[in-house]
Amino acid sequence: GAVVSQHPSRVICKSGTSVKIECRSLDFQATTMFWYRQFPKQSLMLMATSNEGSKATYEQGVEKDKFLINHASLTLSTLTVTSAHPEDSSFYICSAKTGLDGYTFGSGTRLTVV
Amino acid sequence: AQSVTQPDIHITVSEGASLELRCNYSYGATPYLFWYVQSPGQGLQLLLKYFSGDTLVQGIKGFEAEFKRSQSSFNLRKPSVHWSDAAEYFCAVGPAQTGANNLFFGTGTRLTVIP
Numbered sequence: 001g002a003v004v005s006q007h008p009s010r011v012i013c014k015s016g017t018s019v020k021i022e023c024r025s026l027d028f029q030a031t032t033m034f035w036y037r038q039f040p041k042q043s044l045m046l047m048a049t050s051n052e053g054s055k056a057t058y059e060q061g062v063e064k065d066k067f068l069i070n071h072a073s074l075t076l077s078t079l080t081v082t083s084a085h086p087e088d089s090s091f092y093i094c095s096a097k098t099g100l101d102g103y104t105f106g107s108g109t110r111l112t113v114v
Numbered sequence: 115a116q117s118v119t120q121p122d123i124h125i126t127v128s129e130g131a132s133l134e135l136r137c138n139y140s141y142g143a144t145p146y147l148f149w150y151v152q153s154p155g156q157g158l159q160l161l162l163k164y165f166s167g168d169t170l171v172q173g174i175k176g177f178e179a180e181f182k183r184s185q186s187s188f189n190l191r192k193p194s195v196h197w198s199d200a201a202e203y204f205c206a207v208g209p210a211q212t213g214a215n216n217l218f219f220g221t222g223t224r225l226t227v228i229p
Contacts, residue, residue: 034216043221093157103217107157
């Protein structure tokens with residue numbers, strides 16, 4: 001079945017630095033990828049939708065200059081958290097749409113900003 | 115507007131007992147419905163999904179769910195819970211149409227299984 005590989009699984013960075021999270025579709029082409037953020041013991045909140053070759057669409061309240069999304073190829077989408085602060089610490093999950101009715105999720109990235 | 119409600123934040127059941135996790139949705143059209151399971155620090159694994167047809171859907175790990183349009187519900191059930199079922203369960207709804215549309219998730223139900 002469709003597999004999305006998300007890397008890294010855990011990252012700790014210093015406040016003020018940037019962190020890049022990658023999501024790769026391993027055996028299919030992902031025209032559309034979704035980026036979610038999950039706070040402890042809460043649900044997944046959609047941050048943005050990325051489409052290959054075009055600008056990402058951000059949800060209301062999500063700073064596009066802080067959370068840079070690039071979807072330059074059909075198999076790779078990246079989320080860069082720029083100038084990270086402790087409040088950006090969270091669990092980030094990507095998801096790719098597979099066909100008309102399928103959604104495959106990455107294994108998530110635990111970001112800790114110290 | 116679309117929404118998904120999971121009324122139970124936390125459920126505790128004994129191993130071997132039956133389980134039902136509730137999910138109610140609000141959607142303007144006939145939705146696609148999903149149940150996912152998430153172990154701590156992990157991504158989401160699809161348990162089952164409903165698009166059309168038979169309203170009783172069988173999934174992996176012995177789970178099933180029943181779509182009840184009149185009640186706008188899609189409850190997840192398992193006849194006999196195993197200790198390995200302890201996890202967070204999310205109900206989600208998506209648009210029954212083509213296009214690049216995301217899923218909307220409920221707030222999740224945490225399942226604890228006691229010996």
